[in-house]
Amino acid sequence: MLADFHPVNVHDFGVEVEYRDNGEQVVRCPRPLDDYAVRITDRLEYWADKTPDAIFVAQRNEEGEWEKLTYRETLERVTSIAAWLLDKNLSAERPVMCLSGNSIEHLLLALGSQYIGVPYSPISTAYSLISTDYGKLRHVFDLLTPGLVFVDNLGPFRDAIDAVIPADLPLVAVSKEHGDDGLKNPVTLFSELLDTPACAAADAARDATNGDTIAKFMFTSGSTGMPKAVINTQRMICANQVMMNSLMEFLQEEPPVLVDWLPWNHTFGGNHNIGIALYNGGSLYIDHGKPTHKAFGVTLKNLTDVAPTVYFNVPKGYELLVKELRAHPEVAKKFFSRLQLMHFAAAGLSQHIWDAIDELAIEHTGKKVPMITGLGATETAPAALFASIVECASGVIGTPLPGIELKLVPNGDKMEARVRGSSVTPGYWRAEEQTAKAFDEEGFYCLGDAVKYIDPEKPGRGFRFDGRVSEDFKLDTGTWVSVGTLRAHIIHFFAPYIQDVVIAGHDRDYVSAMVFADIGHCRKLIHDGDQLSDLEVLRSPRVRETFQRLLNEMAETATGSSTCIRRLRFLEEAPSIDLNEVTDKGSINQRAVLKNRDALVKDLYSEQPSDEVMILSR
Structure with missing residues (x-):
């Protein structure tokens, strides 16, 4: 079956299963977890030294041209931002809060914060721009008590700021565009951060951080209640990248190129995809399109310019992609020209869309391009299980990654899934009771999902998703x-x-x-x-x-x-x-x-x- 696909170095390690007398099972990957970086910014420094002129991140400017930063340029800006942040009385109790969406400035500020051990928290733009009562924004603000708030442009966020942000809290903005009229908050333009000289004190703050240092507060989607602030440590993020690299070894063979829209306030875009680019010396082209009929034209234009080597999207995005690639064969040819792997998450991919993607790949390259998926959560940084190329189908979630233990607990007629490993969160910020409920007596995080074997007689084939236990x-x-x-x-x-x-x-x-x-x-x-x-x-x-x-x-x-x-x-x-x-x-x-x-x-x-x-x- 693999002969139908373009060859790509993706492994299938199988599983080891421990069967317990009480009906529980613990499933592990037989391959041990390799060493990983202490902190994610270590990888920025590594690539700034090894491939300083390689493009790390790019976005379109107002004229529609790609604005690009190399690894050297990125590190220079990050250390300047870190130096500016040092005397702003920031900490885990007073983190940096980002209200606006994906941008180079957002990413630089995030890395600058993490460089000196200050957590940052990316907040859904919907809480500021779509909500009318700002209830969720107020909830996350009260939980975080940030010491600094970032927006790309004050104008669109002004109503949310006036409603939720105290008047004395400092703001950083890339642009004001009349959004500061009558504003009582002190505002610093982002350009001032970049003009700050790097300093030894910032490097000393970096050296004082370790794997337990909080890198981010990532909020859950709130699908079962108000969003919770998931603690994401440096260890979680770095370990998870090495887990995925062990499986998807091709990421280490050639620096990956991503054209990606997935929002950074979600772990898929913010940890998984940014991490894949940064950890492996790759290039992240920020796509300001979205999987909607109105905004997908932006994505199509970006894919016309840049051919990805690995592509991530949600099922709705693939549905729109199929439609556009059929209508624009020249873009389809470019899209598949060096594509090694596709990945979907967040929902099941309909078989007719999957079949259409395969047909397009065969039409333009002669073979299918592998598509895989898995299982993860904000609490697991995010990847915990991945499906093999051969077994992958909608609903299949695969087997545990190296370093992950999957515990199966009988729950009615289902098997409830729980996970343990170095990429699993220590808990929820300022929520001891919720944290206690989220873990069992052995320290396994309770996903709330049920899983079942594809074939109980051949556990190495992996698992299927069997629904949310809490919804049944x-x-x-x-x-x-x-x-x-x-x-x-x-x-x-x-x-x-x-x-x-x-x-x-x-x-x-x-x-x-x-x-x-x-x-x-x-x-x-x-x-x-x-x-x-x-x-x-x-x-x-x-x-x-x-x-x-x-x-x-x-x-x-x-x-x-x-x-x-x-x-x-x-x-x-x-x-x-x-x-x-x-x-x-x-x-x-x-x-x-x-x-x-x-x-x-x-x-x-x-x-x-x-x-x-x-x-x-x-």
């Missing part, structure tokens, strides 16, 4: 409903017409579904659909007939009451970030949606439901 519920018959598994099945069966789905039925006698439809694809079902509003699309006979047909067809595949959807309705109002229904990365908080839309749930289970409810036709 029982029908009134006592039958368990696996929400994660059922949700993925519904999205796959109704593809491409569903964006997300919320499962209802706790203590009821059957399962129902509330759907956030993909309006764009639903619109294509209707003649002249472009002339209709979103609400008119959802209520059109053609769309309802399509969903009714698929509801009936899916029931024919059901294996029992726990996998049969008997009623379905559209959710016509988008999920609210202020009501905690959706995280900034788009993950749905099932419990919050069910609670906030209780009247719609009651309608689903009414003896005489409204016309909005579609009922299974047997």
Whole structure:
């Protein structure tokens, strides 16, 4: 099967399994973990010495041209910033807080903070720019008590600053653009930081740091409650990079090139992808596009300029990529020209999208380019398991990385996953009770996920994701409903017409579904659909007939009451970030949606439901 793929140095180490008398299992990688750097900035210094003129990071400037920094230039700027920060009374109790998104300036400030042992915390821009009550921003501010706040441009963040940031707290901004009118906070332009001479005191502060030094506070997505501040130490970040390098050895053979949009307030973009570039002397081209129809043109332009060697995205991003690469074969040829590996995370990749990517790769290169995925969390820095090239499929999460122990604990009819290793967080900042609940008596972090073997007789083949333990519920018959598994099945069966789905039925006698439809694809079902509003699309006979047909067809595949959807309705109002229904990365908080839309749930289970409810036709 590997003959179908372009050759790439990615290993499959297999597993060792310890079977316990109580039904638990501990699964390990037989390969030991190699040595790793003390701190991530050590790698910046290493490459600034070894390949000083190699490009480390690039972004487009206002004229649309690539602004690039070499490793030497990056280190010079980082040490200047570190020197400026030294006398600002910053510490773990008063960290640096970044409100704005990915940028060279953001990255330089982050590395400058970490250079002298001051943690920094990247905050979702949605908390400042989308939220209307600033509830989550206020929550993270009160938890962190930052000593300095950074924004790229004061203007767009002014309302959030006025609402949440105390008047005496200093700000650093790349640009003011009239955002400082009437502002009571002291503001320093970022350029002033770069003009500060490097000093021996900053180097001494660096030497005083170690693997236990807090590098970042990374906030959880808040999919089950208010975001928690996950402590990310230097050891976690560096160890995790070496874990991945052991598996993906090609990263060490040739400096990787990334064209990447993934937000740095999430561990996928902020730890995984930045780390892969920096740890291996690679180049990170910051992509200011996003996986939306409106913003993907920016990504396409960037991929026209720069051919990545490794590519990371979420499933929606790959869906849009397929569409654009089909329409622009010259970009497709460039995209695949030196691509060695692709990776997806955050959700399952639909098989028809996967097949289309394979077809494009074969068309332009003669072979498939490997696609892999795995399992990780903000608390694991993030990678814990990775799938092999041969076994990788949507839902497959693979085997533990070197240095990771995976503990399987019986939980009902499932096996709950817990992990332990040097890349696992010591806990949540200023949250002793939450930290205590997150770890078991042996120090394993409780992921909250369930997993199952692809083949119990061949454990080396790895694991499949088996849903979130905390989301599962029982029908009134006592039958368990696996929400994660059922949700993925519904999205796959109704593809491409569903964006997300919320499962209802706790203590009821059957399962129902509330759907956030993909309006764009639903619109294509209707003649002249472009002339209709979103609400008119959802209520059109053609769309309802399509969903009714698929509801009936899916029931024919059901294996029992726990996998049969008997009623379905559209959710016509988008999920609210202020009501905690959706995280900034788009993950749905099932419990919050069910609670906030209780009247719609009651309608689903009414003896005489409204016309909005579609009922299974047997």
